[in-house]
Amino acid sequence: MKRLWLIVILLLSALPLKAQPSLPAPTGNPAVGDIIFEHIGDAYEWHLYSWGDRHATIHLPVIVYSDGWHCFSSKKLAHGAEYEGLHIAPAGAPHEGKIVDAAGNKPFDISITRNVLSLFIGSLLLLVIVLLTARWYRRHDATKEAPRGIAALMEPLVLMVHEMALENIGERDYRRYSPYLCMAFFFILLNNLLGIIPFFPGGANLTGNIACTLVLALFTFFTVNLTGTKHYYAEMVNPDVPGFLKPIMAVIEIFSALVKPISLTIRLFANMLAGHIQLLSMVCIIFIVAKYGMVLLGGMTVISVIFGIFLDCLELLISFIQAYIFTMLSSIYIGLARQH
Numbered sequence: 001m002k003r004l005w006l007i008v009i010l011l012l013s014a015l016p017l018k019a020q021p022s023l024p025a026p027t028g029n030p031a032v033g034d035i036i037f038e039h040i041g042d043a044y045e046w047h048l049y050s051w052g053d054r055h056a057t058i059h060l061p062v063i064v065y066s067d068g069w070h071c072f073s074s075k076k077l078a079h080g081a082e083y084e085g086l087h088i089a090p091a092g093a094p095h096e097g098k099i100v101d102a103a104g105n106k107p108f109d110i111s112i113t114r115n116v117l118s119l120f121i122g123s124l125l126l127l128v129i130v131l132l133t134a135r136w137y138r139r140h141d142a143t144k145e146a147p148r149g150i151a152a153l154m155e156p157l158v159l160m161v162h163e164m165a166l167e168n169i170g171e172r173d174y175r176r177y178s179p180y181l182c183m184a185f186f187f188i189l190l191n192n193l194l195g196i197i198p199f200f201p202g203g204a205n206l207t208g209n210i211a212c213t214l215v216l217a218l219f220t221f222f223t224v225n226l227t228g229t230k231h232y233y234a235e236m237v238n239p240d241v242p243g244f245l246k247p248i249m250a251v252i253e254i255f256s257a258l259v260k261p262i263s264l265t266i267r268l269f270a271n272m273l274a275g276h277i278q279l280l281s282m283v284c285i286i287f288i289v290a291k292y293g294m295v296l297l298g299g300m301t302v303i304s305v306i307f308g309i310f311l312d313c314l315e316l317l318i319s320f321i322q323a324y325i326f327t328m329l330s331s332i333y334i335g336l337a338r339q340h
Contacts, residue, residue: 044074066107118204168331185327192319208273217264228337
């Protein structure tokens with residue numbers, strides 16, 4: 001029972017308290033969309049919580065180049081303020097939500113945003129987990145002692161990816177690619193799980209950001225095409241088909257090779273983004289019906305919490321499935337490129 005109440009509290013805490021009074025009467029509720037996209041979008045600050053007039057926010061560093069380098073805290077640009085000729089573009093303006101100069105042009109921007117900070121945190125956390133696992137194996141004989149602690153959690157997952165690589169790439173080359181596949185699997189899984197946690201350091205929508213999933217897909221794309229065998233390229237440009245079909249099949253094969261990273265990108269991005277939107281929408285229902293009275297509010301709160309818990313559990317499953325699918329497809333593409 002205590003665990004159930006803890007989940008309820010976590011679900012409700014996913015919505016900042018300061019957003020509650022801004023919801024208008026339910027005539028379209030445009031603010032609900034704003035709240036959802038505020039949570040799933042990137043930002044130059046990381047809002048932790050609000051309690052009355054008290055707001056806890058991490059203001060992240062701004063690093064842009066516009067007539068010289070500018071480095072300062074994003075607090076200088078809070079509430080539409082302008083600093084050193086720079087400001088955050090308001091809603092409806094070009095480059096909405098991004099830093100622009102006085103003319104409205106977007107400068108070269110390498111600021112530490114919420115997603116970038118989440119990337120650093122996830123990478124550091126993954127490094128710590130891997131090092132702790134390696135430390136256990138250095139200090140123990142795995143042939144005589146069952147792994148414990150973090151090593152007990154990591155071993156079956158590593159073996160799963162290891163077997164996946166062996167089956168799809170083949171015994172000759174699978175050891176060469178297993179480290180990359182393990183990295184991809186654990187990086188995606190860890191950041192998927194961090195995205196579900198509604199409080200810092202979780203809550204960022206890193207794997208629901210298409211830029212992140214595109215980079216991951218490009219790693220697979222270059223791994224496949226820079227290490228492919230001559231038989232892989234021969235089958236691509238000179239397939240074993242009747243002569244009149246060779247030009248058509250060559251175009252299809254090349255197009256297929258270029259489309260693979262796009263499919264990896266969109267599959268991971270769309271599934272994680274949709275899950276976050278569904279979960280936030282269920283939480284927002286509680287506040288949408290608040291103006292209709294306590295009876296409807298109580299009923300819808302129970303329904304929203306139940307469905308919210310269900311969607312949260314579903315997100316846990318999807319987080320694992322999407323990491324598994326990305327790794328599985330990557331291993332299949334590599335295996336096809338390593339044919340002899």
